[in-house]
Amino acid sequence: MVGKGIHIEGLKKRYGSGDTAVEALKNVDMEVAPGEVVGLIGPSGSGKSTLLKCLGAVIEPTAGRMILGDEVIYNNGWKVTDLRALRRDKIGFIFQAPYLIPFLDVTDNVALLPMLAGKPNAEARQRARELFKDLDMEHRAKAMPSQLSGGEQQRVAIARGLVNRPPVILADEPTAPLDSERALAVIRILNDMARKFETAIIVVTHDEKIIPTFKRIYNIRDGVTYEEAGEGRDFELKYK
Amino acid sequence: MISLAGRDIMHAWGKFVFTGVGLGLLIGITLSMAGIYRGMVDDGKALLDNSGADLWVVQKDTLGPYAEPSSIYDDVWRGIRSIPGVARTANVTYLTMQVRQGERDVRTMVTGVTAGEPGTPGWPPYLVAGRQITRGHYEAVADIASGFKLGDRLQIRRNQYIVVGLTRRMVSSGGDPMVFIPLKDAQEAQFLKDNDAIRQQRRRTTANPAFNRPQVPGLLDAVIASQSINPYVNAVLVQIAAGHDVDEVAASIRRWKRLTVHTRSQMEVILIGKLIATSAKQIAMFLVILSVVSSAIVAFIIYTLTLGKIREIAVLKLIGTKNRTIIGLIMQQSIALGLIGFVVGKITATLLMAPIFPKYVLLEPLDSILGFVAVVVICILASIIAIRAALKVDPAEAIGG
Numbered sequence: 121m122v123g124k125g126i127h128i129e130g131l132k133k134r135y136g137s138g139d140t141a142v143e144a145l146k147n148v149d150m151e152v153a154p155g156e157v158v159g160l161i162g163p164s165g166s167g168k169s170t171l172l173k174c175l176g177a178v179i180e181p182t183a184g185r186m187i188l189g190d191e192v193i194y195n196n197g198w199k200v201t202d203l204r205a206l207r208r209d210k211i212g213f214i215f216q217a218p219y220l221i222p223f224l225d226v227t228d229n230v231a232l233l234p235m236l237a238g239k240p241n242a243e244a245r246q247r248a249r250e251l252f253k254d255l256d257m258e259h260r261a262k263a264m265p266s267q268l269s270g271g272e273q274q275r276v277a278i279a280r281g282l283v284n285r286p287p288v289i290l291a292d293e294p295t296a297p298l299d300s301e302r303a304l305a306v307i308r309i310l311n312d313m314a315r316k317f318e319t320a321i322i323v324v325t326h327d328e329k330i331i332p333t334f335k336r337i338y339n340i341r342d343g344v345t346y347e348e349a350g351e352g353r354d355f356e357l358k359y360k
Numbered sequence: 361m362i363s364l365a366g367r368d369i370m371h372a373w374g375k376f377v378f379t380g381v382g383l384g385l386l387i388g389i390t391l392s393m394a395g396i397y398r399g400m401v402d403d404g405k406a407l408l409d410n411s412g413a414d415l416w417v418v419q420k421d422t423l424g425p426y427a428e429p430s431s432i433y434d435d436v437w438r439g440i441r442s443i444p445g446v447a448r449t450a451n452v453t454y455l456t457m458q459v460r461q462g463e464r465d466v467r468t469m470v471t472g473v474t475a476g477e478p479g480t481p482g483w484p485p486y487l488v489a490g491r492q493i494t495r496g497h498y499e500a501v502a503d504i505a506s507g508f509k510l511g512d513r514l515q516i517r518r519n520q521y522i523v524v525g526l527t528r529r530m531v532s533s534g535g536d537p538m539v540f541i542p543l544k545d546a547q548e549a550q551f552l553k554d555n556d557a558i559r560q561q562r563r564r565t566t567a568n569p570a571f572n573r574p575q576v577p578g579l580l581d582a583v584i585a586s587q588s589i590n591p592y593v594n595a596v597l598v599q600i601a602a603g604h605d606v607d608e609v610a611a612s613i614r615r616w617k618r619l620t621v622h623t624r625s626q627m628e629v630i631l632i633g634k635l636i637a638t639s640a641k642q643i644a645m646f647l648v649i650l651s652v653v654s655s656a657i658v659a660f661i662i663y664t665l666t667l668g669k670i671r672e673i674a675v676l677k678l679i680g681t682k683n684r685t686i687i688g689l690i691m692q693q694s695i696a697l698g699l700i701g702f703v704v705g706k707i708t709a710t711l712l713m714a715p716i717f718p719k720y721v722l723l724e725p726l727d728s729i730l731g732f733v734a735v736v737v738i739c740i741l742a743s744i745i746a747i748r749a750a751l752k753v754d755p756a757e758a759i760g761g
């Protein structure tokens with residue numbers, strides 16, 4: 121029954137209590153297969169960030185069930201004790217802004233994650249460099265974040281999300297600051313990486329440029345998810 | 361694992377060095393203040409050591425001759441000399457005054473020493489130039505800190521003295537350089553009135569029928585003569601003969617002479633415990649204030665640096681960084697700031713500050729070690745506010761709204 125990827129059923133999240141309580145998530149069901157990139161769209165205040173925070177194990181849902189990879193992480197209560205280690209080992213995060221560590225060079229920004237997981241420095245950096253090859257960032261491996269363009273920074277952030285080979289990547293508006301060509305490049309990379317590493321990726325977005333690229337979309341309104349078929353346009357041929 | 365603190369410091373080294381230098385100057389001042397205190401203590405000890413005395417015999421119930429005025433007759437040394445266990449005695453006078461040399465005048469402690477040979481208590485134990493006083497009058501040995509040179513003519517009251525020898529580290533407990541002159545001259549300098557005053561006194565004495573009695577010839581002259589000599593000294597310095605106990609000899613002098621006798625250790629208590637006690641408290645207050653100011657600076661800087669990194673800290677937490685690592689990041693930066701400050705402070709105190717202070721500044725290695733420990737402790741404490749702010753950061757903030 122427990123497969124890979126992301127499996128969410130009946131997830132609820134209420135902020136506060138009593139009169140001021142907000143039902144941010146009323147009923148969320150989601151299924152993302154390994155290697156799949158799905159879009160999560162919805163108007164502002166519909167609960168997208170709340171869902172990512174629950175999945176990202178930084179806030180606790182009120183009820184429901186979440187399975188990441190092959191592990192039930194939440195079933196009407198956390199099923200893992202070390203949420204910090206869960207985030208480090210099972211989930212890759214990519215944010216709207218790259219949020220790179222300004223005092224680490226590009227390689228160490230990425231290598232930091234395996235280092236935090238206890239990998240030796242050389243091995244961690246080797247992993248980072250392999251990803252840079254895939255992301256066409258090898259030539260910038262020694263640069264500082266401040267020396268990179270917005271698109272390059274976002275690619276480093278993607279590498280950071282991928283480097284620990286997490287079964288799940290959560291991307292929050294990853295293309296917002298990018299022009300359409302770069303935005304599509306990011307989506308292409310995410311698709312390539314999802315296939316290559318068998319990663320289940322959720323991309324929260326309201327970026328019209330990239331919405332047509334998803335094969336499946338979850339539309340969230342008022343805390344309830346509705347699954348929709350996307351256009352799944354093969355942009356690769358068009359933009360490569 | 362890489363050192364996050366180290367990388368951050370390398371990245372923002374300008375900020376660190378700049379703040380570290382500022383902090384270093386404060387630490388330099390702090391170390392110099394401690395050095396000034398040590399210098400004062402050392403001045404006091406040097407004064408006691410260089411006097412060559414085991415006992416100081418002074419006016420009854422006084423803490424003389426350095427901490428309080430003391431005046432005893434200049435012939436009591438004879439009686440003391442005959443007490444068993446006493447090897448040598450010498451009269452001594454101390455008078456702190458401005459000594460003129462040409463255009464300038466220098467604050468010095470003019471010390472009257474008895475005639476004798478080197479090694480007599482009160483005499484400077486060694487010279488760095490010239491010779492000891494050999495004539496009974498108008499020769500002086502000056503401490504090099506006074507700025508006087510061999511052959512200089514010094515004006516002390518109405519008499520001129522020629523500098524025949526120079527000493528080093530011969531200072532009063534207040535740090536004033538000493539000038540040694542023959543005892544008789546010094547007694548006269550202490551007592552000497554100006555010509556007008558002498559004429560005035562002579563006139564008053566002559567007008568006083570109790571002294572001016574024609575039927576007693578010579579009385580008036582004798583009275584006037586007695587008024588113009590000074591039979592007092594400030595203390596008798598005593599050296600104990602080998603094999604005798606200092607406290608026993610002191611006790612017998614007290615018993616027979618009804619004078620107050622201080623031993624070396626009592627003198628130390630008087631000089632350090634009483635004479636410089638207020639200055640020491642003053643310096644202690646400075647040290648406290650400087651420590652508080654330094655802590656505030658470190659705390660403020662580290663707090664500001666941490667606030668500037670709140671977003672990165674949220675990201676670090678989100679990607680699974682342990683609190684321990686984040687605490688380490690902040691605390692190591694704080695300590696690094698302290699280390700830069702300490703190194704800068706030690707260098708400025710040693711090379712820049714100590715040499716330009718007019719008084720002796722004694723930088724003790726122990727004080728440096730204590731200062732170092734204090735800096736590290738202060739930096740750790742100062743980082744607590746920043747650490748608390750960092751620990752409060754919610755990793756959910758990295759995801760945003």
Ligand SMILES: Nc1ncnc2c1ncn2[C@@H]1O[C@H](COP(=O)(O)OP(=O)(O)O)[C@@H](O)[C@H]1O
Binds near residue numbers: 167168171
């Ligand atoms: N920390 C919070 N406390 C209370 N209410 C919150 C909090 N965070 C979000 N909400 C509310 O939950 C709902 C969903 O918000 P959010 O998940 O941020 O939506 P989206 O990301 O889709 O804009 C909104 O009504 C919002 O006001």
Ligand SMILES: [Mg+2]
Binds near residue numbers: 168169760761
């Ligand atoms: Mg949002």
